Amino acid sequence: MIHVLRARTAWLLAMAAWLPVTFSLAQPADQGRVIEIEPTVLAERDRIEPENRMVADRLEHLLPGLMAETGIDMWLVINREYAEDPVYFTLVPQPSFAARRTTMLVFDLQDDGSVDRLSVNRYPLGEPYQVGWSGGDLEAQWQALGTLIAERDPERIGINVSSTWPEADGLTHGLHQKLMAALPEALHDRVVSAEDLVVRWMETRSEMEQAVYPHVVSIARRAIEEAFSSRTITPGVTTTDDVAWAIRDWFESRGLRIWFMPYVNIQRPGQDCEADTPFCGVSGVIQPGDVLHTDVGICYLKLCTDTQEMGYVLKMGESEVPEALVEALAEGNRWQDLLTDEFVTGRTGNEILMAAQASMANEPWGFNIYTHPIGFVGHAPGPTIGMWDLPAEVANTGDWPLYPNTAYAIEGNVAVPLAEWNGQHVQIKLEQSAIFDGERVIYLAGRQTEWHVVR
Known part of the structure; x- marks a missing residue:
């Protein structure tokens, strides 16, 4: 029925x-x-608002608990146009056709259990993200990311690398090299795989x-x-x-x-x-x-x-x-x-x-x-x-x-x-x-x- x-x-x-x-x-x-x-099928334009509402709800109500559960203090999702991370489109508002140029998302777990959602991009994403940096060239973007991470000083920095889960292996070798070059050397040993967080994010239904x-x-x-x-x-x-x-x-x-x-x-x-x-x-x-x-x-x-x-x-x-x-x-x-x-x-x-x-x-x-x-x-x-x-x-x-x-x-x-x-x-x-x-x-x-x- x-x-x-x-x-x-x-x-x-x-x-x-x-x-x-x-x-x-x-x-x-x-x-x-x-x-x-026959169940209703919304027109493409009419799907944007409910999809974005569900994304914002997940970021607000699911992500903080999942980051705490998996022991990730800061989660980085970094990708380039035509080489998008598999998890990228589950995190960003529509209409998003690509990770324009180089898109960096930073999720920083706070002491009160909330998560700061920041974009470090030439083109800001808008809600539900705050601007961590925008404009400038690619070199300035990487420098801004390294500075932001150093200032926030997270204990465990999760990146999307995995030998088991393809959905959690979205950080390319080239971007990984650029990230490590941008990070102060004292933070290198804090970088860990975020595979458990990616799997829990992908599998959990709000x-x-x-x-x-x-x-x-x-x-x-x-x-x-x-x-x-x-x-x-x-x-x-x-x-x-x-x-x-x-x-x-x-x-x-x-x-x-x-x-x-x-x-x-x-x-x-x-x-x-x-x-x-x-x-x-x-x-x-x-x-x-x-x-x-x-x-x-x-x-x-x-x-x-x-x-x-x-x-x-x-x-x-x-x-x-x-x-x-x-x-x-x-x-x-x-x-x-x-x-x-x-x-x-x-x-x-x-x-x-x-x-x-x-x-x-x-x-x-x-x-x-x-x-x-x-x-x-x-x-x-x-x-x-x-x-x-x-x-x-x-x-x-x-x-x-x-x-x-x-x-x-x-x-x-x-x-x-x-x-x-x-x-x-x-x-x-x-x-x-x-x-x-x-x-x-x-x-x-x-x-x-x-x-x-x-x-």
Whole structure:
């Protein structure tokens, strides 16, 4: 069921003016698949104000606590035009098309727990940043940065360098050299990696973002509802590529950015699909009796989605999806439940994976788990929970712990044998975006519990 946003605070009431339809996070876990009303998509110009409001809110209410938590007294984000730091656009107001020339952001944690937000740029950014320096040439800019840092005398200076997290490795070698040359030598041993801060900043969803995110996910789900229907598919004529491009066109006609090309595939009797096959499915012309699968991802209001759902094309004389397939989808939902039951604050991604695999060991189906964080980017930093093409435990990123107020693409598959297909497996491949609130995994816009049907 689609719910009107119920604002709990004044700022949520204000948000309702530009976000008229969304989902309540109090929704049942088994909310059905149908998105009957097409969710509102704002024009590009109208997205700027809410995006900037959410950025300012994050800087004011999230960043101070995260800097204290990770032991960073001053955080530097330094980048150049055409070589922007991956975290840069999550920190600056829109419309920002690039880090003009060399852009320097300085975040200085104060004794009272607040953070001074300073720009050291030729072109000031404006709110929510104060001007630490502006104008002049590049040499003067670096000198100003070194002087500012020395005057504030931080104990731990965080820079974005990391051998594990690409999102936290945005400081280029050349800029690193320039920074160290600009810093007084006495401060060199205070420079540390800010990777923990970057990951926590990227993975944590604010209260405002949690209000918006269900709406964003519902847009992606609505596109699949449209694609896996007779409005898009003519059996015997339409190809999987036709459907993939129809999904892409649907998004682009609404000014929505995809972060990967939509993917559509077919399963049918006679194909090679075993319990341990990583992925089952082929491309081609869609026929009656085919099982369909798609994978789509968009980003809107700075939040990304990653969604996989299943469809069925009715045969002549059929009015409903065969019961065996209905039961197979239910097993896919059971797989989701067994996985998310293992989400416990403080557990690492690898610990969640091992616990989930143990809970599924005696199920009558094969399975594969490859769940990942999601947020400002589709494959976001945070605890990796399995990968389809790597050993069971994932080094480094799989060792990151689970924190509250983080979002995940609950992704994987089950392979269920069908007597109607002479024992051949059908692979139920599901992926739904969800939030972990510290105690529960809540699907942001419901999850698929019924088949999409092409009639």
